[in-house]
Amino acid sequence: MNKLKTIMMLFMVTAIFWSCEDDDTDITPIVLNAGTLSGGPFSFAVDGQPDMVSGISLNSSTLNGSVQNYVITDDAKNILGLPPTLTAVEGVDFDGAGIGSCYIYHITYEEGLAGLESGANLDNLSGEFALSNFIVVVRDGLNAGTLSGGPFEFLVDGNPDMVTGITLDSSTLNGETQSYVITDDSKNILGLPPTLAAVEGVNFDGAGVGSCYIYHLTYSGNLDGLEAGENLENLMGSFSLSNFIEVQRNGLNGGVLSGGPYEFTVDGNADMASGLSLDDSMVNGSNRGFVITDADLNILGLPPTLEAAQGVDFDGAGVGVCLIWHITYEEGIVGLEAGGNASSLDGFFALSNSITVTRNGLNAGVIAGGPYEFTVDGMADMVSGISLDDTDLTGARQTWIITDEQNNILGLPPMISNVEGVDFDGAGAGVCLIWHLTYEEGLTGLMAGNNVSDFDGFYGLSNAITVTRNPLDAGTLSGGPYTFKVDGTPDMVSGVELDTANLNGTNQTYVITDASGNILGLPPTLEAVEGVDFDGAGVGVCYIWHLTYEDGLTGLTAGQNTSGLDGFFDLSNFIMVTRQ
Secondary structure, three states, X not given: OHHHHHHHHHHOOOOEEEEOOOOXXXXXXXXXXXXXXEOOOEEEEEOOOOOOOOOOEEEOOOOEOOEEXXXXXXXXXXXXXXXXXXXXXXXXXXHHHOOEEEEEEEEEEOOOOEOOOOOOEHHHOEOOEEEOOOEEEEEEEOOOOEEEOOOEEEEOOOOOOOOOOOEEEOOOOOOOEEEEEEEEOOOEEEEOOOOHHHHOOOOHHHHXXXXXXXXXXXXXXXXXXXXXXXXXXXXXXXEEEOOOEEEEEEOOOOOEEEOOOEEEEOOOOOOOOOOOEEEOOOOOOOEEEEEEXXXXXXXXXXXXXXXXXXXXXHHHHOOEEEEEEEEEEOOOOEOOOOOOXXXXXXXXXXXXXXXXXXXXXXXXXXXXXXXXXXXXXXXXXXXXXXXXXXXXXXXXXXEEEEEEOOOEEEEOOOOHHHHOOXXXXXXXXXXXXXXXXXXXXXXXXXXXXXXXHHOEOOEEEOXXXXXXXXXXXXXXXXXXXXXXXXXXXXXXXXXXXXXXXXXXXXXXXXXXXXXXXXEEEOOOOHHHHOOOOHHHHOOEEEEEEEEEXXXXXXXXXXXXXXXXXXXXXXXXXXXXXXXX
16 A cells, blocks of 8 residues: 555656746746656466566547656565556566566656666656556466465374365466375375366375375466376476375374383392383274383393283293383284394384393302413422402302313312312322302202303303412423444533423433433533533433422432423433434
8 A cells, every 4th residue: 555655755856947038037937747647557367478568558638758668566566667658568577577666657748857777766766757657467476375274193003094075266366287195204296186086086105104195286388297106306397286184194103111120130030021012092902912022122021911911921932132022013014023123023013112131140250360370390389369250249159260271171160269279289280270069959960070161050150260280390402413433532522402492390410311202411500511421421322401309309310211200300401422
């Protein structure tokens, strides 16, 4: 209304010229008048088709002004064009201006008018001029009408789901071609039913879980991108979409389980998941039950009710993890059986969240201390400083086990003090393992001479502590071999060396034997060895050894044989001396 008043005020504007006679002081006003336009108003749909006005006429009975023209503006008075004649006005294609409103004026003016050009604004004209009334040209976009009905909400359960009661208000509908469009919630085109009856024949259950949107579409000419698989955002051409109606396709809902998580010790005593509950306020579906799987979703059992699920003895499943689920499903589900896998179920179903049941084995705690390393030398070797962290210890009975490295049981000391009283030197060279054991009544195979792998029952072993029992080490000799000629000239070895890196033992000496191990001499040092005259032994072979030993060794005398040595000792490698 304000725009109309403004235009009418412009229409009433007059330009008054004052002229004076040379000898006359009378003033005669000259009033400009742009005449009166008739015709319209006009309303077009912007659809890519040319839209021209027609039937406009100008009443020029009151027309006054030197120059005549027509002016076309937008609704903000910006000048869009200046057709010089009425014929030129009726040749303008208003479809090309897009959606909006145009105004057609007739203008009359005197020379010197400034601002009358395309892109300028009528409010900025400066000079003597007058404007006629205006004729409105409304350029409406295509209008696809208004859909009503819904929204719709269905359950994806294998049963057909159709919409009904949808109507189209076509009172403002325009456009050459009409259709319906069904998209997903990302505007991907799923289908193009041509009629409302076709829309109401679509089975939305087949689209699966999600949302669909139903639109009405109107368009003119060619519309690119209008096909299934394309997206509404990519349509190219003159078209309009109505509002949409949403179709929500809900999946089955297995509800929400609460309780736990549960943690049990596998010890032969029954373990049930008590306090388990199901919030079934959102549960739907024709059939219901519970599913128990392992951590890999292998189905272990199918208790039909909550009471049955709470009656399952998880101790019998052994060590591991179980998952409890609630399931809702429709007839025809495949794979729902013990021995199947929940990931392979086929049909209409939904699983709830899962509740974890952890089945721990007995825990024998963690032992610390060592590792220990002894030399088997006839001296008692006991471990000390062993401790047991029993923070997570479980089991009705406890003991300690000493095994060899093949897990054969050597002893069963009942307490740490007994473990620390064991003399490992008596076991000879090798490796022992110390374990802590926890077990339940009924364990079989727990006796010296058996192997840990023979145990049968509920038990747990701790980590092991290693006790290494090293033999005596006489080191390594290098040098030679030596070859001499028995010729009456003294023959001594030289350059013999002893690598003592691993040498141990209380007593050390060197031994010279013949090829049969008979002891020929016992030089106490390397210097003494290199002082021996091998020429005096005559033709044959001698061996030089290094010997380490503990007190109490018997048989270590010249004339004896090394095979008769008795006690704790070790001989090194030998160096050969050949006497030709």
